[in-house]
Amino acid sequence: MIIRKKITPFILLSPAVIMLLGLMLFPLAWSFFTSLKSMSLFDLMMHSGEFVGFSNYADIFQDSNFWNALKNSLIYVGISVIGQVAFGLLIASILHSKIVKFSGLFRALFLIPWITCSVVAAYSWIYFLDANIGFLPTLSLNFAFLKALGMDRRDWLTNPSIVIFVLSVINIWKGTAFSMLMQSAGFQSIPGSVFEAAKVDGANAIQRFFRITIPILSPFILINLVMTTMITFNIYDMILVITGGGPAHASEVLSLYVYNTGFVNGEIGYAAALSMILFAVNLIATVFYLKYLNPRRGNND
Amino acid sequence: MTNRKKRIIIKLLAYGFIISWAVFSLFPLSTMFLTALKPKNAFDQFPPSYFSTNLTLDNFKYVLFNSDWIKYYLDTIFISTAASIIAVLTGSLGAYAFSRYQFKYKRTIMVAILALQMIPVASIVIPLYNMFATINMLDTYWVLILINAVGSMPLIIWLMNGYFSSIPKELEEAAYIDGCSNMKAFWKVTFPLAAPGLAASMIYAFVYAFGDYIIAKTLAGSRIITYTVGLTLFSNQYEGMDITLVSAAAFTALVPIIVLFSIFHKYFIIGMTGGALKE
CATH class of the missing domain: 1.10.3720.10 (MetI-like)
Structure with missing residues (x-):
């Protein structure tokens, strides 16, 4: 009976743990060992590949495409995260304050881009911005004010100097609803009586915002920032469909660069080393998250 | 008086923002829906005729059945x-x-x-x-x-x-x-x-x-x-x-x-x- 009680949890856990080990941890370990080899796609098929130590890692620092991808990731993540969290906060505060009617309807509308899967979202934007058949360029032909705003350009996705910004805006479009939900939860956690008390004490709206709203929301904002940063940093399927990283690497973010290096260029060993860098960034962020921000820490012990 | 004015301005700004965000949220997907309802030849010429009332369900039929x-x-x-x-x-x-x-x-x-x-x-x-x-x-x-x-x-x-x-x-x-x-x-x-x-x-x-x-x-x-x-x-x-x-x-x-x-x-x-x- 005692033995049974001791092994029961392990029996219950084993299917999940076996699958997680086999399909997540083992591949990660494989990536690490492969990153120490010089291996092409051909070597992969032949199960060969020469051990080269850390030279793949040394190459990374000489690789201008890597630095370019890192720069693109910083721009993409920076604009997306700031935009999503700021707009999410703004929308949540307007909907919460009941200044506008039909807030439930608006909330549901705002969630639509977020629940749309990436590939469908990607196509809707490709067609929206397309040079010849796009809706926005066509619309700009008919409305002068759009032209005045510069909306009539036809190179949204083909101009290397703006493409990463366009993709960031698309990502803000897609992801802001998540921030809106997080911040709404924050607003709901503020008891109304706190505001009443502050009003009675003579605090004005701006004081109330900075002295009450922001401090109570700050843990929600912080968690929101970390989660959004990691999601944006790791996910690249929408960029893969819209531009594939082009034109000429102009929209290649780091996670997409790992993918392209492995599957397009066939440099398996080097891609594995790059993927370890990507993983390291995530590991640091996770440790930070667990140590300082874990919202679930309270209720599991 | 000024307080009331202020409130109206805030209300207008809030509505303006919320409505523009709703338009922004829905635009690409709704134009995609519009495109799906267009006959093929609507995109043969430039500019494509997004605004004609010529609509059809043929595309959905083709996609689902053929x-x-x-x-x-x-x-x-x-x-x-x-x-x-x-x-x-x-x-x-x-x-x-x-x-x-x-x-x-x-x-x-x-x-x-x-x-x-x-x-x-x-x-x-x-x-x-x-x-x-x-x-x-x-x-x-x-x-x-x-x-x-x-x-x-x-x-x-x-x-x-x-x-x-x-x-x-x-x-x-x-x-x-x-x-x-x-x-x-x-x-x-x-x-x-x-x-x-x-x-x-x-x-x-x-x-x-x-x-x-x-x-x-x-x-x-x-x-x-x-x-x-x-x-x-x-x-x-x-x-x-x-x-x-x-x-x-x-x-x-x-x-x-x-x-x-x-x-x-x-x-x-x-x-x-x-x-x-x-x-």
Whole structure:
């Protein structure tokens, strides 16, 4: 009976743990060992590949495409995260304050881009911005004010100097609803009586915002920032469909660069080393998250 | 007086912003819907005639009845359903172990599982390709089912652990005393109480698998084609000329998600935010 009680949890856990080990941890370990080899796609098929130590890692620092991808990731993540969290906060505060009617309807509308899967979202934007058949360029032909705003350009996705910004805006479009939900939860956690008390004490709206709203929301904002940063940093399927990283690497973010290096260029060993860098960034962020921000820490012990 | 003016200005600004955001949110998808309703020749000339009232359902008919689309679509639904069942079954078993038993290294295993979730897909997609190529399982249902199940599993374990932990142990113990077996106590007492969590997990796992593109593209894509990959094939096949068909196909892909969302709104949000929000 005692033995049974001791092994029961392990029996219950084993299917999940076996699958997680086999399909997540083992591949990660494989990536690490492969990153120490010089291996092409051909070597992969032949199960060969020469051990080269850390030279793949040394190459990374000489690789201008890597630095370019890192720069693109910083721009993409920076604009997306700031935009999503700021707009999410703004929308949540307007909907919460009941200044506008039909807030439930608006909330549901705002969630639509977020629940749309990436590939469908990607196509809707490709067609929206397309040079010849796009809706926005066509619309700009008919409305002068759009032209005045510069909306009539036809190179949204083909101009290397703006493409990463366009993709960031698309990502803000897609992801802001998540921030809106997080911040709404924050607003709901503020008891109304706190505001009443502050009003009675003579605090004005701006004081109330900075002295009450922001401090109570700050843990929600912080968690929101970390989660959004990691999601944006790791996910690249929408960029893969819209531009594939082009034109000429102009929209290649780091996670997409790992993918392209492995599957397009066939440099398996080097891609594995790059993927370890990507993983390291995530590991640091996770440790930070667990140590300082874990919202679930309270209720599991 | 000034106070009233101020209030009106704030109200106008708020409405202005909310309405522009609504337009921004809906524009690309609604123009895609409009495109799907256009006859093919609407895009032959420049500028394309978006504004004519010439509408047709032919594109939807073609996509649903005369192409492989419906096969891609049903395959994807099958894969997503299977993956979510596996993920929820194995994940909630594991979560139950965490919430009800004390054992060695419990805390370490839990944190490790949460950390596993942070492994980016880009870091493991090449080794996964290699593994499944070695055992000759590329381009099968099982590859996509298993990998998608595992992808959503860590979050489900955490989510369900929270739900199981919130159900007092005493309820189960009372059921034992009343003569229930272990299994019966679980099915009669714990399971119904954890049902909202299970629903949220199920939806999360389904949406996760349904939206997958990278795995479906790299580990399958010639025999087993999911609709996301199918969509890219569709558009390549027609060299982007037949955007009416691609739009119609893409729009049908939105339907199951919208339906799930409107029926299970609350669980959908709990699942998709990883239980960070429990309403």
